[in-house]
Amino acid sequence: MKSKKTQHAGSTANALLGLLTLGDMSGYDMRSLIDRSIGHFWTESYGQIYPSLKWLSSEGFVEKKTERKKGRPDRNVFTLTPAGRKRLKQWLAVPPVVPEIPRSELLLKLFFGLHVPQKVSRSHLASFLQFHEDALTRYTELEAKLQREETGDPQLPYWLMTLSFGRHRSEASVNWAKQSMVRLDDLEKNQGPRKRVVGRKK
Amino acid sequence: MKSKKTQHAGSTANALLGLLTLGDMSGYDMRSLIDRSIGHFWTESYGQIYPSLKWLSSEGFVEKKTERKKGRPDRNVFTLTPAGRKRLKQWLAVPPVVPEIPRSELLLKLFFGLHVPQKVSRSHLASFLQFHEDALTRYTELEAKLQREETGDPQLPYWLMTLSFGRHRSEASVNWAKQSMVRLDDLEKNQGPRKRVVGRKK
DNA sequence: GGGTGCATGTAATGGGTTACATGATTCT
């Protein structure tokens, strides 16, 4: 009999509750804060945020106040209610889903790499490598910024841990990509000569 | 004007085409083969497979033959057509989407870890660690099996590369998790004493 | 004049999992 309405009760809503522990903010603020803080392991689009906020509000987990300023669009600023804080804590304690094994189109394409010239696989790997090398410099910058601006914040150690994960992941990715590119080169060398064996003496 | 019908044209369909290069098989076969080969970076459910096969068939990328055996359900065995092979090759050459940064509920919960007792974060990390340690032994077994059963297969190097990715990822995960658990312990030590400072002299 | 930032929201569309429905055979 209980009305379920589980529509927006997933982790998006809980992520938003988490953000509100850092201060009152609007949906717009959330989006940009996400990009600047947890963007390396979590994303949200407006299409998720606004409906979720509406739902959280209707359930009493957040409270909405509308700020009006001339020359600016209205701002709907949200505040965590005690019920919302409780819900967040409960959710934080629930063990996250174990697998967390995401699909990788790159790996799938590499797996079937024989059906395509080596240089194709090579260039896929090169893009991947580039991405993670860039990520590493972003992580370094972000860490410096956090150490500078959030000194003494008791949350800092937790934030650094998630950053550290990104670093570990990107370092592993870089190492793997480099190694794999070398292997691809070896494959080419061990296959090329067979064709060259006959002629090519000069 | 062109009828699009892009319903099942995504990477699932292409993954299935790839599998069919390894031999004719049914939807059921695909599911189990995926689990045993590319399961560490790709999953498919029947709810995806069967409709996709229907679509691939209607577009002429695969051909269906029904096998009947007494006492067994009918088997719909699919074969790659030349058009399907061409489509696969084209898709393989398209650079995979760059980001590939998936959401992680674990990291999100860790990020907000201060709102919850340390031991909660610790136990989340412990499960994660366990998962990746198990994964490492699975990878070792899988590699041995591949080396044994697929010796000389020209696809082997590509398969080993994807396996190696899994290994790199899990090793990085293990290292990170261990390090993070130590950091959590340090936090506890540096916070505990403050409360103990006053009394507790015995 | 054009881009960017501020600000909210909906609709269309695409992917994906899980549960359901069915049912015989073989292994434990």
Next chain:
DNA sequence: AGAATCATGTAACCCATTACATGCACCC
């Protein structure tokens, strides 16, 4: 006797991105 394997398929549901719609202010 009950679980696992073989085998196919649909429907309900959930989650997520992108495009669309709107519009002012500020900077270059």
